Amino acid sequence: MIEYDYLLERDIGGGRIQKLQPSSIPSEIPNLLRIEGPNSIGKSTLLNIIALGFWGTESRKIHPALLEKMSTLLSSDYQRLKFRVKIESEKESLVLVSNKPSLEKKEIMVEESVDGKTYKPITRERFESKYNLIYDIASNPIERLYDLLKDLREEERQFGNRFKDFGSYLRRLILDIDSSRNQERLNEVIQTINRITQENVEIKESLPALSHFLDVLEINAYVYFYYYYLNQSETLTQKIAEYEQKGKSLEKGGQKIGSQLLKCRREIESFRKAISEQYQEVTPLIKVTLPKNQKNIFKIWRELNQYSTDVNDLNAMRNEAVHLRHFFQIESEKIKKESSFQDANVLKCIVEALQDFENSSLVIPKLKVTLGELINILKEENKRNFLLMSQYENTVRIDNMLGDLVENVEKLLAKLEELKGISEISKKVTDETLGTYFGQKDEIRIMREDLKKYEKKCKHYLQKCISKNLDESKLENLSFKEFSNTIQSSKEVESLLKLTEEQVMQKIGEIENDILQKKRKLVENGTVLTIFQREKSDLEKQEPHRFAEYREEIVQLLQKADNMSQRLLATYDDNIKSLIEKKVNKHEVEKNPAKKKYFEEISRYLAYRIGIFPHMEKKYKAAAVDLISGIIVTDDGTIIRVKDIGTGQSQSAYLMSLLNVADDGRKIIALFDEIAMMDDKSLEPVCKRIIQLFESKRLLVGILVQKSEQFKLKALV
Amino acid sequence: MKNNKNEEYSIAMLLQRLSDDEIEKKMIEFFSQNVDEEQMLQELLRIVRSKKE
Numbered sequence: 001m002i003e004y005d006y007l008l009e010r011d012i013g014g015g016r017i018q019k020l021q022p023s024s025i026p027s028e029i030p031n032l033l034r035i036e037g038p039n040s041i042g043k044s045t046l047l048n049i050i051a052l053g054f055w056g057t058e059s060r061k062i063h064p065a066l067l068e069k070m071s072t073l074l075s076s077d078y079q080r081l082k083f084r085v086k087i088e089s090e091k092e093s094l095v096l097v098s099n100k101p102s103l104e105k106k107e108i109m110v111e112e113s114v115d116g117k118t119y120k121p122i123t124r125e126r127f128e129s130k131y132n133l134i135y136d137i138a139s140n141p142i143e144r145l146y147d148l149l150k151d152l153r154e155e156e157r158q159f160g161n162r163f164k165d166f167g168s169y170l171r172r173l174i175l176d177i178d179s180s181r182n183q184e185r186l187n188e189v190i191q192t193i194n195r196i197t198q199e200n201v202e203i204k205e206s207l208p209a210l211s212h213f214l215d216v217l218e219i220n221a222y223v224y225f226y227y228y229y230l231n232q233s234e235t236l237t238q239k240i241a242e243y244e245q246k247g248k249s250l251e252k253g254g255q256k257i258g259s260q261l262l263k264c265r266r267e268i269e270s271f272r273k274a275i276s277e278q279y280q281e282v283t284p285l286i287k288v289t290l291p292k293n294q295k296n297i298f299k300i301w302r303e304l305n306q307y308s309t310d311v312n313d314l315n316a317m318r319n320e321a322v323h324l325r326h327f328f329q330i331e332s333e334k335i336k337k338e339s340s341f342q343d344a345n346v347l348k349c350i351v352e353a354l355q356d357f358e359n360s361s362l363v364i365p366k367l368k369v370t371l372g373e374l375i376n377i378l379k380e381e382n383k384r385n386f387l388l389m390s391q392y393e394n395t396v397r398i399d400n401m402l403g404d405l406v407e408n409v410e411k412l413l414a415k416l417e418e419l420k421g422i423s424e425i426s427k428k429v430t431d432e433t434l435g436t437y438f439g440q441k442d443e444i445r446i447m448r449e450d451l452k453k454y455e456k457k458c459k460h461y462l463q464k465c466i467s468k469n470l471d472e473s474k475l476e477n478l479s480f481k482e483f484s485n486t487i488q489s490s491k492e493v494e495s496l497l498k499l500t501e502e503q504v505m506q507k508i509g510e511i512e513n514d515i516l517q518k519k520r521k522l523v524e525n526g527t528v529l530t531i532f533q534r535e536k537s538d539l540e541k542q543e544p545h546r547f548a549e550y551r552e553e554i555v556q557l558l559q560k561a562d563n564m565s566q567r568l569l570a571t572y573d574d575n576i577k578s579l580i581e582k583k584v585n586k587h588e589v590e591k592n593p594a595k596k597k598y599f600e601e602i603s604r605y606l607a608y609r610i611g612i613f614p615h616m617e618k619k620y621k622a623a624a625v626d627l628i629s630g631i632i633v634t635d636d637g638t639i640i641r642v643k644d645i646g647t648g649q650s651q652s653a654y655l656m657s658l659l660n661v662a663d664d665g666r667k668i669i670a671l672f673d674e675i676a677m678m679d680d681k682s683l684e685p686v687c688k689r690i691i692q693l694f695e696s697k698r699l700l701v702g703i704l705v706q707k708s709e710q711f712k713l714k715a716l717v
Numbered sequence: 718m719k720n721n722k723n724e725e726y727s728i729a730m731l732l733q734r735l736s737d738d739e740i741e742k743k744m745i746e747f748f749s750q751n752v753d754e755e756q757m758l759q760e761l762l763r764i765v766r767s768k769k770e
Contacts, residue, residue: 129751155728162748169754547758553765557758560740568732601731608726662727664749 001090002029002701006049006083008073009103020045030715031090032694034687034704037711047671047705048073051135053085053098053108054669055124061151063137066673074106087669088116091697094667095119096131131700132666134658137673138651145627145642146580148609148657152602153576160568167561170554177551181542189536196525196532203518203525210518213492214511219468220484220493221504226461227480233454236447243444257426264419271412272309275317275405279306282401286324289394297324311416318409325402332395341392344385351378572598584628599628607632609657612685614649615640619685622653651675652682659689667700668693675706687716740764 005027008020024041035043048056052070056062073081080103087096093116100108110127111119122130138144283302290298301320305313335341360371367374382389466472474483496507547554575598578584589595606625610632613620620634625642632640645653655672670690675683686704693699694717702716729749733742743764747757 152728152731156732159728159732159745159748163744166744166748166754166757170758173758547762550762550766553762554758556765557740557761560738561744564736564741564744572735598735601734605726605728605731662725662730664727664729665751 001088002031002050003027003086003088004029004046004049004084006045006081007103008045008079008081010079022046024711025713029703029713030717031087031700032690032702032716034706034714034716035712036706036708036714038709039707041711043705043707044069044673045073047135047673047703049081049083050085050087050098050669050701050703051133051671053083053100054096054110054127054131054133056133056135058124059133059135060154062133062135063147066135066137080104087701089667089697089700091694094700096122096700130666132661132664132668133671134668135671135673136655136658138655138675138677144654145606145610145625145657146582148606148654149576149580149602149627152605153573153580156568156572156576160565160573163561163565163568167558167565170558170561173547173554174551174558177545177548177554179542180545180548181539182548183544184548186536186539189532189539193529193532193536196529200522200525200529203522207515207518210511210515213490214508214515215468216488216490217493217496217504217511218464218508219470219487220489220497221508222461222464222468223470223475223480223483223487224497225501225504226458226465226475227483229454229458229461231480233451233458236451236454240444240447240451243441243447247441247444257422260422261419261426264415264422268309268412268415268419271408271415272307275314275408275412276306278401278405278408279304279317282398282405285394285398285401289328289391289398290324294327297327309412309416311413314409314413314416318406318413321402321406321409325399325406328395328398328402332392332399335388335392335395338388340385341388344382344389347378347382347385348389351375351382354378575599576602579627586628589628600624603627606657609660610653611656611660611689613645613653613656614682614685615645646682648678648682651678652686655686656689659686659693663698668698669701670699671701671703671705673705675704678706691717739768 005022006020010018010020012018020042022042024037025035025043025046035046037043048066048070051057051062051066052074057067057070057074059067073079082100082103084099084101085097089095093114095113095116097111097113097119098108099111100106110122112122112127112130113119136144286301287298297320301324304317304320306317308314354371354375357371358375360375362371363369364371364374369377462472462475465475470487474486478486496504499507571594575584575595579599579602584599589599603624603626606627607622610622610625613622613632620632620636620638620640622632623635624633625631626633627642630642632642632645634640642650655675658672659668659670661668670693672686675686678686683704690699690702690704694702704716727749729745732745736742736745740761743761744757747760752760
């Protein structure tokens with residue numbers, strides 16, 4: 001039973017208000033009803049009031065023309081409305097009441113009673129989840145098939161939004177799980193804390209031993225290399241001193257040889273000069289003294305090189321001189337044996353003996369000549385012996401001169417020999433000794449450079465030793481062995497000291513770096529530990545989430561929900577939009593299996609919605625409604641073109657599609673206006689469907705309104 | 718495309734037929750039945766877990 005009442009005040013101009021209330025149509029009507037009648041008896045007003053009483057103005061599925069009519073009733077400046085509608089189920093104890101008590105105020109209150117006694121307000125959302133308001137107009141029914149698609153699109157969107165909402169719900173849940181106590185994470189954090197703590201313990205335990213080892217190694221290495229370079233410096237200093245000493249000796253040796261050479265050369269020159277002078281002196285004498293038959297000898301003599309210091313030339317000169325000397329000695333002996341020479345010699349001796357008495361006037365008895373006169377007589381006599389005496393004197397003189405010359409030649413040869421010796425020594429000094437000297441000088445220079453390096457190193461290691469608190473004075477005064485006894489060492493350190501300095505320092509560097517890294521690690525671990533401990537503390541404070549263990553699965557569900565919402569709100573929506581706008585490319589659909597499947601299912605769905613429909617005196621059951629091709633395929637395989645279906649019949653098909661909705665648990669309130677084009681035959685399946693739904697408690701209200709000349713109310717059951 | 722006399726064909730069924738995934742189908746079913754989110758989640762988790770096992 002439907003009870004309704006309304007007051008519609010309409011300004012009809014001139015300050016006049018027309019008040020409209022139910023009149024022809026009773027205020028109590030059955031739930032299933034067919035109303036026929038002329039215009040302005042309130043048929044449409046009744047449907048409008050029922051629809052807007054239950055949020056009809058906010059439904060997207062309702063035809064725009066009907067929406068406009070309802071809106072005009074509610075909010076226009078020339079008419080005001082108040083109403084009350086009560087719908088009582090005829091099959092169960094269910095009552096819906098919609099009440100707009102004020103003409104001025106827009107508020108509409110909707111209440112529901114599921115026991116028929118107590119009423120509770122019902123929200124729009126709740127209403128829509130429990131009731132399916134179908135308010136439609138059967139005009140242009142073929143085109144309205146596309147409206148079905150709009151409904152479908154709307155429902156798909158609703159599903160899409162449900163998936164989206166469910167996705168949001170899952171996202172929130174994941175966030176909640178993540179921000180709540182996560183036992184798995186807590187275990188991870190505890191494990192990490194334990195691992196880091198253990199690592200720290202190990203580092204802390206290893207650090208002192210490592211530092212101690214480094215300390216011992218450093219001390220031993222610094223001491224070792226300090227002494228090593230000290231020793232090297234000292235050795236090198238000594239060596240440099242020795243080299244320098246050797247250098248000085250070499251310098252002195254060089255100088256001595258030089259002076260010897262000079263002296264020798266001077267003496268040679270002196271001898272050579274003397275020989276030359278003697279040669280020049282004796283040569284004319286030889287020339288004049290030598291008998292003519294001996295001129296060949298002179299010729300040889302004259303060819304001799306008086307300036308030469310060549311040993312061969314000198315030997316030749318000496319030989320010739322000796323030969324000549326021998327000749328003149330024989331000549332001299334010959335002369336001496338001659339009596340004339342002996343007389344002349346006596347005479348000469350007498351003259352010489354009496355020379356001092358040349359001026360004496362002593363008269364020699366018996367001779368009656370003075371001594372002076374005698375001397376003069378003897379001298380005169382002696383003058384006659386001059387040639388002989390001169391010859392003798394010359395031979396003697398040549399002999400003497402040649403003797404001197406031979407002596408000088410021999411001295412010169414000896415000097416030349418001496419010079420040769422000195423020259424050899426000198427050469428040796430130049431080539432070897434001096435070479436060594438200069439070599440040593442180079443070595444000294446290098447050694448000095450090395451010494452600088454050693455001293456620098458020595459100083460460096462001394463500083464290192466001091467930095468290790470080693471006693472500087474002890475280092476300076478004790479030997480390496482003595483000092484080594486004062487410091488700690490180990491076999492490992494000793495074996496390391498057998499390596500090169502570079503390797504030892506590298507080892508020290510490595511250990512230092514290792515220690516540094518370990519210390520850094522401790523600091524890093526400290527920071528990390530603080531973070532993890534804070535997280536642990538936070539995690540422990542939180543209660544575990546009841547879905548925590550399902551996080552992975554929830555993520556999977558979220559992915560599925562996201563996929564579905566994306567598919568519904570984008571892919572499917574685009575598909576159905578193109579179908580509504582008649583922009584589907586048939587060939588493109590054929591090539592796209594997913595799209596093809598989608599449109600096939602749409603076609604199947606529309607067929608279900610239309611169900612059984614009249615056509616050409618027959619009834620058909622739709623198996624597929626292909627709006628792309630504009631055909632309906634029936635269950636017996638008949639192909640009917642949509643355009644060929646009569647208006648009334650297509651109206652029937654359309655209304656059937658509205659009623660053929662799957663059982664979603666909602667009660668249907670079906671209000672159909674302007675069904676005038678339908679004859680009884682066309683209307684029959686619609687009425688049957690309404691009754692069927694009513695009997696199965698799926699339909700609460702079913703009102704069909706039709707224009708006719710005569711007013712008629714006809715209950716469907 | 719034969720349509721069974723008693724067969725109903727809802728949007729939910731349409732969407733289910735378009736999906737190959739059991740969980741997606743189940744979700745559609747739950748949505749069509751207006752099942753409460755948490756109840757739906759629990760049921761879905763049960764299905765996911767049982768599938769894993």
